[in-house]
Amino acid sequence: MKQKYLLEIKNISHKYDKINTFSDISFCISQGEIVSILGPSGCGKSTLLRVISGIETICKGQILIDEKEMSSDGKHVPPEKREVGLVFQDLALFPHLNIAQNIAFGLLKFDKTARKERVAEMLSLVQMENFQDKYPHLLSGGQQQRIALARAIAPLPKILLLDEPFSGLDMALRRNLCLEVKNILKKSQMTSLFVTHDATEALMFSDKIIILSEGKIEQFDTPENIYTNPQTPAAASFFGTINKVKLSNPIIQKFKYLQEIVEKNPSYSNEQFIYFRPDALIFNKKNIRTDIYFSAQVISLQYYGAYILANLHSEDFGMITGKFRLEEKISIGVRLSLTLNKQMIFHFIK
Numbered sequence: 567m568k569q570k571y572l573l574e575i576k577n578i579s580h581k582y583d584k585i586n587t588f589s590d591i592s593f594c595i596s597q598g599e600i601v602s603i604l605g606p607s608g609c610g611k612s613t614l615l616r617v618i619s620g621i622e623t624i625c626k627g628q629i630l631i632d633e634k635e636m637s638s639d640g641k642h643v644p645p646e647k648r649e650v651g652l653v654f655q656d657l658a659l660f661p662h663l664n665i666a667q668n669i670a671f672g673l674l675k676f677d678k679t680a681r682k683e684r685v686a687e688m689l690s691l692v693q694m695e696n697f698q699d700k701y702p703h704l705l706s707g708g709q710q711q712r713i714a715l716a717r718a719i720a721p722l723p724k725i726l727l728l729d730e731p732f733s734g735l736d737m738a739l740r741r742n743l744c745l746e747v748k749n750i751l752k753k754s755q756m757t758s759l760f761v762t763h764d765a766t767e768a769l770m771f772s773d774k775i776i777i778l779s780e781g782k783i784e785q786f787d788t789p790e791n792i793y794t795n796p797q798t799p800a801a802a803s804f805f806g807t808i809n810k811v812k813l814s815n816p817i818i819q820k821f822k823y824l825q826e827i828v829e830k831n832p833s834y835s836n837e838q839f840i841y842f843r844p845d846a847l848i849f850n851k852k853n854i855r856t857d858i859y860f861s862a863q864v865i866s867l868q869y870y871g872a873y874i875l876a877n878l879h880s881e882d883f884g885m886i887t888g889k890f891r892l893e894e895k896i897s898i899g900v901r902l903s904l905t906l907n908k909q910m911i912f913h914f915i916k
């Protein structure tokens with residue numbers, strides 16, 4: 567049976583003036599899925615949301631929402647007819663309307679009783695039943711964003727588009743609200759597309775992540791697969807510090823496993839690299855010999871509470887970063903015996 571998608575993006579391209587923002591982008595989202603678009607500043611994330619909402623037009627391709635064509639060559643359904651909900655960081659609540667009236671704003675198609683019921687349902691969903699008569703300026707930033715979310719979900723949009731909705735908030739609130747909003751969206755089975763440049767937020771929030779870089783999709787997969795099996799250097803580099811080592815002949819010859827991966831993917835003209843995260847290094851007190859076993863000297867340390875990141879110098883790999891537990895009592899100047907976990911090495915040819 568053909569799978570039903572709520573959103574289908576087929577080979578779309580967009581230009582501002584004559585400059586391509588993105589080209590030939592395709593992906594599909596199923597009913598109830600939460601998908602994040604993660605990418606550096608200026609890569610086209612917001613523009614992608616704007617073309618889906620109908621605020622911007624595409625110059626090539628096709629956009630379908632719930633199997634109905636919204637954008638294509640020669641067709642453009644206006645934003646108000648797309649049944650799309652929007653939550654932006656700066657999409658403020660109406661200051662002259664109270665919370666209940668703010669939520670009721672988009673419910674003109676409901677009769678009076680249904681409207682009242684829907685507002686009550688939304689207030690309960692975002693757990694703000696006691697705030698209905700209050701005005702926006704009396705609410706905290708996080709509470710205002712919860713009401714903005716309730717207002718966007720209230721008219722039962724087919725899909726919700728969220729553009730960095732938490733970016734104006736402090737970090738602790740941001741992380742809590744992110745989880746709360748995820749629960750609210752899951753409870754209401756709301757298909758959602760969420761733009762962020764915060765990798766942790768994307769990992770926490772989404773069923774799937776789209777890595778967008780320079781107007782191209784680098785990878786579209788579950789958070790776990792992208793983290794553990796990134797397909798491109800850009801996808802690998804999104805989630806915090808990563809070590810990049812160019813494979814020179816001496817290293818390849820020294821470590822059997824590196825010889826094997828190079829032999830599996832021979833490339834005579836391009837440069838080969840391995841990438842690994844700091845937690846791929848295992849502090850090996852017992853000196854157990856393995857295929858990728860080496861030593862490195864601790865140059866500097868950064869404390870992060872529960873763990874330490876150590877800048878290390880290795881004769882084989884150059885300057886690299888390792889992540890260690892506090893109990894391992896790593897100190898500056900010491901030479902460590904280390905094992906590089908083979909399962910956590912990503913091999914790229916550039």
Ligand SMILES: Nc1ncnc2c1ncn2[C@@H]1O[C@H](COP(=O)(O)OP(=O)(O)OP(=O)(O)O)[C@@H](O)[C@H]1O
Binds near residue numbers: 611
């Ligand atoms: N109205 C506009 N006219 C011309 N160029 C624009 C316009 N809006 C955005 N751009 C350009 O298009 C590119 C993509 O912008 P967009 O806002 O989609 O990126 P983004 O990934 O959302 O960035 P950020 O994370 O900084 O918000 C950028 O180079 C930007 O300068």
